[in-house]
Amino acid sequence: MGIGSGRAHRLYHDLALVAVGIFVATPLLVTFLGGFKDQGELRANPFGLPSTLNLSNFAQILSQPDIWVYVGNSLVVAGMTVALTLIIGAMAAFAFAQIRFFGSRMLLNYVLLGMMFPFATAILPLFVRLRDFGLLNSYAGLVLPQVAFGLGFSILLMRSFFKQLPSELWEAAQIDGCSYAGFFWKVTLPLSTPILATVGVFVLVQSWNNFLLPLVVLNDESLYTWPIGIMQFQGEYNTEWSLILAFVTLTLIPAVIFFAFAQKYIVEGLTGGAVKG
């Protein structure tokens, strides 16, 4: 804040921050506190602190084996999606960044085109296709389309990162008789951990939160991912809000912790892909 920012402005800014802060924080706080209350107290006193530190809602949620199944499924699907996207995406990005070949530009544009396509347009044909492949109700039925739809973004980010690596590296490696694959594995990938982390974090969050695809692909409750599971739970418990809010809180805690650690990569992915690129 320099000479130009007068006192009146400071006041407006502070007021705006506080007002928006209340707007953002209230639903989150009420959710968090609501999990500790019972139904009656939640109804009578939705804003205030809980009268007792009542953990029974959380205990009830955590003791349901289904919930651990949902979380496990989400973890497996997200893990497989991240691994596959990083491997396949990095290989393609490397080919686009490092190797000159006929049609390179055209193929790159082909893949990047996909970023503009609305996922919902593909969902019905995807359903038919996955059914014909026998992939409905399977991890692969979630992982493969997720990877395919994330490739454009991932290749875009990784390619521009690979291109910024100094070209002397490749010249030196060539003199030493290094193959493209060897260079990719021994030089490019180890130098690219920041971008791999950024892409990985993004793909992970997207897979973890994905709703439409599992909603269409999964029928078998033992394969439900947590967003489908929590919707099902809400359907069953309808307006037992103290229980539902406890469940939501339990899903928020890992998200917030993860965000605290991965914030750097999330913001980089947003801005690197958008602002600089």
Next chain:
Amino acid sequence: MTMLEASRSGRAPTRRPGLRARLMKSDRFVTAVVFLVPALTLFTLFVMMPIGEAAWYSLFRWNGFGAPTNHVGLKNFQMLMQMDAFHTALKNTGLIIFFSLIVQLPLGLYLALILSQKFRGVVLWRSLFFLPYILAEVATGLIWKFVYDGRHGLAAGITDALGVDPVYVLADQELAVYAVIVVLVWKFFGFHMMLYIAGLQNIPRDVVESAQIDGASWWQIARRIKIPMIAPVIKLSVFFSILGGLQVFDLVWSLTRGGPVNSSHTVVSFLYDFGIMRMRIGFGSAVGVVLFVVCVGFAFSYRRIFMKED
């Protein structure tokens, strides 16, 4: 050819570079193929072909069993255009985009102008405003479903405390879509704010400082210097905002399922409800095709008109 001439000139290590170059060339080709095939295959199988098939299926009346045989021409599209629920879905999607452009983006920009400066607690404010963006839309939907619940939720607590009649926002055909829009603003303004902050932090400091020395006010600096300088970022955030607005689904589904009486459907929730839930593959695909044409048409023309120089 140059390689051949070099080897004819008869100096000692004649054949080696030629062989090596050829090896390099085949290595280059083989690597390119091996490295690209997995990505291109997956992309073609699970992105490109489904999009193409949507166009094909949209010409049939088909419940998904057997092969599509009942070719109905453009009937699905005709039917779609005559449905009131689809008109509502289009109108709601338009409203979502409209409010995200006139509320969400200015709010994000204003907060970014404040929070791109350095002061105590700035990181905390940024994180708080960005937090809703990282939550799953489904979780967000459930949180706000509680907030809006006029019988058992936060809304009930408020109306009780004020001693007025209960309000059922999500059950109101007029209000439901606006309730959804409030949640969308809540969830996404922080995303745009973060984009703007990144752009604002790239502005060279001396530009702003010299304006301050000249006595420019905070607002003048914002309007005449900072905002014009992040114009590319703003264009991009408008782009994201419209493209994202066209595809809103998770939040609507977890909040209202398009109800009451189809009053809060978006294009995608309409597609899900009338295409997927009822297994009308042809009809649903027709909705998908309309969505595709709008999205891609928008994306291409926007980039051509506004993002040419970037």
